[in-house]
Amino acid sequence: MEIKDYRLTAISLLSSLFILSSCGESSSSNETIQNTNSTVSNNNEIIQDNNISTVEDTLSSDFNASGEPYFKYQWHLNSYKSVLNDKNYRVDDNADINILEAWKITRGAGVKVALIDTGVQPTHEDLKDNIILIYNADDGSNIVYYPSVYGSHGNTCGGFIVAPLNGKGVVGVAPEAELIAIRQNELDDAKTIEAFEYAKNSGAKVISCSWGSNDVSEILVSELKKMYDAGITVVFASGNEGVSLDVDNVNDESEVEWVIGVGSSVENNDIGSYSNYGSNIDILAPGGDTWESSGILGIDDMGTIGSKNQNNLVNNNYAFTDGTSFATPVTVGVIALMYAVNPNITPKEVRDIIIKTADKIGGSSANYNSSGFDVRRAYGKINASKAVLEAKRVGL
Amino acid sequence: MNKKIVISLISFMLLLNASDFYYENGDIVEVSEISQPRNKNKIKYYMTSKGHKIGVKNDILVECIEDVNCSMVLSKYDTLSVENLTDSIYLLKIDKSKNIFEFTQKLYLDGNIKIAHPNFRKERKWR
Numbered sequence: 116m117e118i119k120d121y122r123l124t125a126i127s128l129l130s131s132l133f134i135l136s137s138c139g140e141s142s143s144s145n146e147t148i149q150n151t152n153s154t155v156s157n158n159n160e161i162i163q164d165n166n167i168s169t170v171e172d173t174l175s176s177d178f179n180a181s182g183e184p185y186f187k188y189q190w191h192l193n194s195y196k197s198v199l200n201d202k203n204y205r206v207d208d209n210a211d212i213n214i215l216e217a218w219k220i221t222r223g224a225g226v227k228v229a230l231i232d233t234g235v236q237p238t239h240e241d242l243k244d245n246i247i248l249i250y251n252a253d254d255g256s257n258i259v260y261y262p263s264v265y266g267s268h269g270n271t272c273g274g275f276i277v278a279p280l281n282g283k284g285v286v287g288v289a290p291e292a293e294l295i296a297i298r299q300n301e302l303d304d305a306k307t308i309e310a311f312e313y314a315k316n317s318g319a320k321v322i323s324c325s326w327g328s329n330d331v332s333e334i335l336v337s338e339l340k341k342m343y344d345a346g347i348t349v350v351f352a353s354g355n356e357g358v359s360l361d362v363d364n365v366n367d368e369s370e371v372e373w374v375i376g377v378g379s380s381v382e383n384n385d386i387g388s389y390s391n392y393g394s395n396i397d398i399l400a401p402g403g404d405t406w407e408s409s410g411i412l413g414i415d416d417m418g419t420i421g422s423k424n425q426n427n428l429v430n431n432n433y434a435f436t437d438g439t440s441f442a443t444p445v446t447v448g449v450i451a452l453m454y455a456v457n458p459n460i461t462p463k464e465v466r467d468i469i470i471k472t473a474d475k476i477g478g479s480s481a482n483y484n485s486s487g488f489d490v491r492r493a494y495g496k497i498n499a500s501k502a503v504l505e506a507k508r509v510g511l
Numbered sequence: 512m513n514k515k516i517v518i519s520l521i522s523f524m525l526l527l528n529a530s531d532f533y534y535e536n537g538d539i540v541e542v543s544e545i546s547q548p549r550n551k552n553k554i555k556y557y558m559t560s561k562g563h564k565i566g567v568k569n570d571i572l573v574e575c576i577e578d579v580n581c582s583m584v585l586s587k588y589d590t591l592s593v594e595n596l597t598d599s600i601y602l603l604k605i606d607k608s609k610n611i612f613e614f615t616q617k618l619y620l621d622g623n624i625k626i627a628h629p630n631f632r633k634e635r636k637w638r
Binding site: 232233268302303304305312326327328330332333334353354355364438439443 | 598599632
């Protein structure tokens with residue numbers, strides 16, 4: 116079992132101790148662990164001293180994720196003694212992405228994130244405040260939501276990135292980032308290229324793609340290179356078949372050199388059995404497993420209609436789910452936080468940082484090589500706080 | 512240019528066998544039509560020699576090599592329309608009576624063109 120590094124910084128440690136003491140109870144309560152916003156400062160500076168970063172108090176007084184009713188179930192954000200363990204789901208204490216320290220530095224304000232997916236419900240209570248643009252790349256309209264029996268996959272993905280802190284439901288990884296929601300449901304390459312161009316021309320710094328074909332077209336690879344050269348980080352999901360992508364005749368979007376390929380970690384803090392893997396997949400992030408545990412909590416793909424995956428814990432606007440589709444927007448949220456502290460980092464630097472700062476999960480089952488790569492677990496699981504601190508450091 | 516000559520010879524030999532194919536990263540990918548129920552979008556479906564299902568209509572995606580006036584390059588081809596999708600990527604529509612694979616092969620073998628393949632409709636999986 117991996118020991119979580121709560122000691123990124125001296126102040127982080129002091130802050131954590133303060134959390135425990137000021138709350139007067141153990142950190143087992145996710146509802147209280149965020150109640151530490153005692154000092155307000157507008158200064159977002161990180162001071163470098165002998166490779167130890169110290170974060171001045173930057174947590175605004177009104178940022179308190181425990182005010183979100185279902186934050187306590189969002190183990191991907193805070194898994195320490197998760198209350199889900201009291202509901203007969205097993206969640207490892209270290210299964211989260213170590214976001215709490217990152218949120219003391221930034222929540223992604225000012226960063227534009229594009230989501231190319233099936234569309235979103237723009238009126239959803241946990242999306243509407245952070246959606247800045249909607250566009251339908253299939254027909255050029257601004258109709259991006261078609262409620263149906265299949266729901267809208269994009270709803271869930273969008274929520275994992277930008278669900279705001281608003282006292283409702285859940286919170287996204289980058290709750291102050293701005294979402295450009297692009298519907299691109301038709302499958303032809305020209306429409307896909309148009310979607311990427313719209314994202315680029317709208318100022319997106321990072322693009323979330325929770326889909327793939329196993330057969331990426333040559334011209335789409337060229338377009339992805341153009342995104343990379345333009346300083347935009349594109350992130351793709353590796354897929355849910357539990358297979359290696361290192362086989363003949365499989366050339367998936369998630370394996371393209373110019374993108375970040377993402378697999379899923381799950382509640383036991385190891386790779387999910389369904390997560391595709393391979394030598395060109397870069398990182399894992401929580402994607403949940405509804406078969407083995409609770410799944411990861413986000414916005415319901417059916418929007419306000421609601422599905423059947425509420426686990427008797429949340430209302431119809433939300434649902435527990437699983438898949439590399441959701442590990443991808445979690446990763447995208449972290450990258451948005453990185454861009455917030457350093458808008459000038461390149462896609463190569465983004466990849467290098469998240470790899471360098473990843474947590475090596477898997478315990479004795481893992482076999483990381485000298486480059487830090489394990490064939491199933493890639494470079495490990497994303498660590499938001501370390502990645503944000505490193506992104507900030509690169510900019511100094 | 513030698514590469515283009517070799518590819519041309521291979522292409523010519525394959526054309527003698529009347530096989531449909533397209534180029535991808537310099538390799539030939541053969542395709543066989545799959546019988547499908549009629550669809551309103553009039554997409555024809557094929558299985559590639561790599562085992563993937565692709566759909567095509569009468570449109571082609573093209574990217575020229577750098578520093579070439581691609582509009583001028585494409586103007587010599589018999590197209591219904593040429594649309595500039597990005598700074599360097601173009602979408603061509605051709606008459607439905609033409610064999611899209613043969614047309615695409617001709618484009619690919621043009622020394623000024625880097626990429627040319629049908630505008631594929633592929634099976635996308637939401638993950």
